[in-house]
Amino acid sequence: MLVNGVAIDDTFAEAFPMKATRLIITAHDLTWARHAAVSMTGFATSVIACGCEAGIEAELGPDATPDGRPGLAVLMFAVSGKELAKQVERRVGQCVLTCPTTAIFAGLDEGEPIALGKNLRFFGDGWQISKQIGNVRYWRVPVMDGEFVCQETTPVVKAVGGGNLLLLAHDVEAALGAAAAAVAAMQHVPNVIMPFPGGVVRSGSKVGSKYPALPASTNDAYCPSLSSVVAASALTPDVRAVLEIVIDGLTEADVAAAMWAGISAVTLRGVEAGVARISAGNYGGKLGPYHFHLRELAGSEQ
Amino acid sequence: MIEIVLTLKAAPKLRVDMRDVTPAALAALNRDALAQQTVWHGNQRVTLADLFSIALRERKDDLPALRLIGDLARFDRIGWAMESGRIEIDGSAGDYLGALMVAGVIHCGGNAGMFAGCEMAGGALHIDGNTGDFAAATQPGSMDGMRGGELIVRGNAGDRLGDRMRRGLLVVHGNAGDFTASRLVAGTIAIGGSLGTHPAFGMRRGTLVLAQTRVELAPTFVATAHDFAVIWRLLAKQIAALGGPFESLVTKMPRRLTGDLAVDGKGEVLQVG
Numbered sequence: 001m002l003v004n005g006v007a008i009d010d011t012f013a014e015a016f017p018m019k020a021t022r023l024i025i026t027a028h029d030l031t032w033a034r035h036a037a038v039s040m041t042g043f044a045t046s047v048i049a050c051g052c053e054a055g056i057e058a059e060l061g062p063d064a065t066p067d068g069r070p071g072l073a074v075l076m077f078a079v080s081g082k083e084l085a086k087q088v089e090r091r092v093g094q095c096v097l098t099c100p101t102t103a104i105f106a107g108l109d110e111g112e113p114i115a116l117g118k119n120l121r122f123f124g125d126g127w128q129i130s131k132q133i134g135n136v137r138y139w140r141v142p143v144m145d146g147e148f149v150c151q152e153t154t155p156v157v158k159a160v161g162g163g164n165l166l167l168l169a170h171d172v173e174a175a176l177g178a179a180a181a182a183v184a185a186m187q188h189v190p191n192v193i194m195p196f197p198g199g200v201v202r203s204g205s206k207v208g209s210k211y212p213a214l215p216a217s218t219n220d221a222y223c224p225s226l227s228s229v230v231a232a233s234a235l236t237p238d239v240r241a242v243l244e245i246v247i248d249g250l251t252e253a254d255v256a257a258a259m260w261a262g263i264s265a266v267t268l269r270g271v272e273a274g275v276a277r278i279s280a281g282n283y284g285g286k287l288g289p290y291h292f293h294l295r296e297l298a299g300s301e302q
Numbered sequence: 303m304i305e306i307v308l309t310l311k312a313a314p315k316l317r318v319d320m321r322d323v324t325p326a327a328l329a330a331l332n333r334d335a336l337a338q339q340t341v342w343h344g345n346q347r348v349t350l351a352d353l354f355s356i357a358l359r360e361r362k363d364d365l366p367a368l369r370l371i372g373d374l375a376r377f378d379r380i381g382w383a384m385e386s387g388r389i390e391i392d393g394s395a396g397d398y399l400g401a402l403m404v405a406g407v408i409h410c411g412g413n414a415g416m417f418a419g420c421e422m423a424g425g426a427l428h429i430d431g432n433t434g435d436f437a438a439a440t441q442p443g444s445m446d447g448m449r450g451g452e453l454i455v456r457g458n459a460g461d462r463l464g465d466r467m468r469r470g471l472l473v474v475h476g477n478a479g480d481f482t483a484s485r486l487v488a489g490t491i492a493i494g495g496s497l498g499t500h501p502a503f504g505m506r507r508g509t510l511v512l513a514q515t516r517v518e519l520a521p522t523f524v525a526t527a528h529d530f531a532v533i534w535r536l537l538a539k540q541i542a543a544l545g546g547p548f549e550s551l552v553t554k555m556p557r558r559l560t561g562d563l564a565v566d567g568k569g570e571v572l573q574v575g
Contacts, residue, residue, distance in 0.1 A: 026532075067535045103532045129507065129568055130488070132469060133531055133540050138533065146529035149536075 001295050003263075006278060008298045013164045013259065014282035015290035018047075018077045019084045020159035020250055021114070022107030024060065025169070026071035036099035037072040040091045045196045046246075048216055050203075052078040052087040053161060053248050055193030066105045067149070073107050073127055075193045077161050077248045084156055085114040092150070093120050097141070103149040111155025117141075118152045153154025160290050163247035163255035165262050166204065166222060166279040168239045174274020175241040176200075182245055183266035191254040192247055204244040207283060219281070239276055252290050253275045260297045267298070304329070305361045306336065308354035310372025310393075316344035317396065318353065321379040325366035325387030325406070333358065365406075370395075375415065380431070381408045384425065397434070400427035401441070403451070416460070421446065422470070422520040427453045433477065435460035438472045438491075446487065448472060454544060461498065464491045475546045483510045486569055490537065494547030505562045505569035509537065512556075513547045514575040523561030523571060530558060534572070 001008040025040070027033035037056050044054035057073040065071040076091075078084035094102050097120060106116060121128040121139040129140040130152075137152040169175035183199035186192065188250065194200070209217035220230050222242045227235040234243070245262055249255035266275055280294055306328050319342040321575050328336060337351035354370075361367055365388035374380065378396040381389050383481065384403040394412030401417055404424045413431035414539040419438045433455050438448035439462050447466040455472045461479035464472050473494075480498035483491050483505055492511040501517050538551040556572035 067532045069532070069535075070540075127568075129511070131490075131537065133490075133536050138536065140530075140533055142528075147533070149532040204395075 003267040003298055004269075006262070006275055007295050008267075009277055009279040010295055011280050012282055012294065013162070013280035013292040014285060014288040015160050015162040015164075015252075015255060015292065016288040018053075018079060018159045018161035018248065019081045019156050020075060020077045020161075020248070021084060021088065021111070021154045021156050022057065022066055022250075023074045023076065023088070023092070023116070023154060024105040024107040025067040025074060026060075026065045026073050026103050026105070027099070028069065028101035029116045030059065030070040030072075032099060032101050032297040033069075033071045036102045037074050038097045039099065040095035041074055041076075041195075042095075044087075044091075045201070047077070047079050047161070049207065051083060052076050052091075053193070053246075054091070055195045055199075055248075056089075057193055058190065067103055068162070069103075075191075075248065077159055077193075077195075081112060081114060081156050084220070088154065089115060089119060093123070097123065097143070097148050099151075100145050105151045106154035108155040108157060109286050111157040112154050113153035114150060116154040117150030120150060126189065144297065149194065157250060159248065159250050160252050160255050161248040162288065163259055163290070163292055164248065164281050165245045165247075165266075165294075166243070166281060167243050167260060167266060167275055168222075168235065168279060169241050169243070170238060170276060172241040172276045175243045177273060178275045179243040179245060181265045181269060182262035185261040186245070186258045189254065189258040189261050191251065192249040192258040194245055194247055194258075196244075196246055199245055199274075201244045201246055202242075204242070204281060205288075222279075233243040234279065236276070244281065255290070256292055256297060258298065259292055259294075263294065263298050303361050303364050303366060303537065305359040305367040305369055307357040307359055307369045308350065309357070310354055310370075310374060313373060314343055314353060314376055316376070316379045318343050318348075319379055320377050320396075321382035323350070323368070324381065324384050325368040325383060325389060328368060329366035342432065373412070375413070378415070381406070381427075384408070387574070394431065399429070399433075400425070400453075405425065413457070417518070418455075419443070419448055419451075419472075421448065422451050422453065424451040425448045426451060428456075429454070430456045432457035432476070433459050436462045436465060438463065438467050438470070439465035448489065455470075456546075464489070467491065469508065471540070472549070473544055475544075475548075483508070483569075485565075490541075492541045493550060502562060502569060502571055504565050506566035506570075507568045509569070510571045511541060511551075512571065512573045512575060513539070513541075513551060516573050516575055517571075519559060519571060520562065520564075522563040522567075523559040524563065526558050526560050528558075531555065 041054040054076040117139040124141040141148040152211035179200040205216040227233040340347040391410040397415035399414040414433040416434035449468040452471040458476035475494040477495035485504040486508040489507040542551040556574040
């Protein structure tokens with residue numbers, strides 16, 4: 001299947017169930033909200049070693065936040081609700097509580113609640129104050145610029161992690177251009193994040209390694225340096241750079257919508273922009289229950 | 303669902319205890335049983351048919367509903383420990399209106415007596431007129447007053463409003479009497495008009511919002527100068543939705559005093575006016 005000359009592989013991306021929550025960080029202005037959000041979502045590229053995958057989902061204007069200040073929506077994903085709770089507490093405690101003028105709120109309406117400010121309140125050393133407004137409980141913790149306001153809990157929902165696209169290009173510059181265009185398009189899709197740096201990962205991995213201690217290792221089938229020496233290489237000689245975009249979303253449909261947006265952005269640039277093929281990573285369909293078939297997505301209208 | 307309409311025939315000579323007359327309890331009765339349902343009138347039991355003319359009306363919703371028509375100022379404990387449904391009172395109510403209620407809605411078009419909403423734990427109690435002393439407070443001898451839900455009074459309230467209140471939202475559009483928010487454990491009280499003496503006496507935690515008046519507080523309250531705009535915006539938005547004297551709260555920033563330092567001292571009085 002060719003779209004504007006770009007080949008769409010007859011394959012699928014395989015994704016997994018995860019647990020997710022959305023947090024809304026507000027601050028005196030967007031700059032400080034962003035400082036907190038960037039810090040909180042740092043070192044959150046992959047659950048393999050970070051504990052969670054997190055990213056900034058969207059900017060929010062004052063009319064879209066609970067306290068009428070500018071803010072950012074952040075999505076966090078983990079392999080279990082327990083791990084997610086641990087990551088939320090650590091990251092909010094170290095990155096949002098510490099950031100001047102910030103407040104943090106739950107961004108989902110329904111789900112299994114985990115602690116947000118419920119334990120962080122003890123930082124107040126007895127001076128913390130609870131305030132219930134409607135059905136929502138907030139904690140007010142005295143800090144040096146006033147008070148840190150945080151919602152007591154945040155709902156956790158079932159989510160989908162590990163949707164992906166592989167962009168097979170003629171050179172690094174073409175691969176970077178295509179990946180940036182795809183990520184830019186996917187950032188307009190709600191309920192998803194691309195957790196890697198700039199939304200893009202160059203060290204795509206396969207399960208396992210020749211070294212027993214490692215759970216994952218380089219995806220040799222897509223390494224251009226190994227295309228002539230690995231029997232199972234998926235690359236043709238004209239492909240000299242591959243970049244991957246990993247997508248986590250709140251639902252299967254959200255991940256599909258983001259993948260469609262990415263595929264469309266790359267194919268819209270045409271084969272002249274340097275991308276020869278679009279592929280995806282999977283494990284033969286045996287590990288993850290969510291399968292995103294590229295040709296179905298590329299042929300669909302969204 | 304059927305709405306049961308009880309129209310008062312004549313004011314009773316003694317006080318009537320309505321604690322068993324809740325929408326859910328009456329909904330389970332047929333028309334004859336309804337008429338024979340008894341209530342205490344002084345120390346004697348009388349039937350509802352003795353006191354009211356009874357009618358049944360079709361309603362579109364699924365909630366049990368009860369409408370009381372007439373001056374029921376001698377009828378106490380209307381909606382006592384109510385767990386569901388809706389009570390509409392076209393007139394005034396006696397003491398203990400909505401006391402101990404945990405869910406449902408009570409709307410009183412007139413005045414309510416003493417102890418309205420005392421120890422209520424949930425639901426909504428709306429009073430268009432005035433209410434007497436000890437609204438949202440404790441029953442005599444209890445440790446905790448109102449502990450959830452919302453009590454909205456469009457008129458004035460008496461003394462000891464919200465005494466020992468622990469949780470919930472209590473809003474009075476008009477004036478409140480002496481010892482408002484006394485011994486407040488937690489929760490939010492908002493007053494649109496003026497206050498009597500000794501406001502927030504012995505307040506431990508919680509919030510007293512004064513929309514249009516400034517009061518002289520005890521020396522055991524101290525002003526704080528920090529930025530609390532975030533929580534104020536959240537709180538003001540909730541109260542401002544009730545309109546009247548609270549309508550413009552969101553656009554204003556109150557003066558904050560904390561106390562009562564004679565006790566726990568973690569309460570706050572927010573003076574907007």
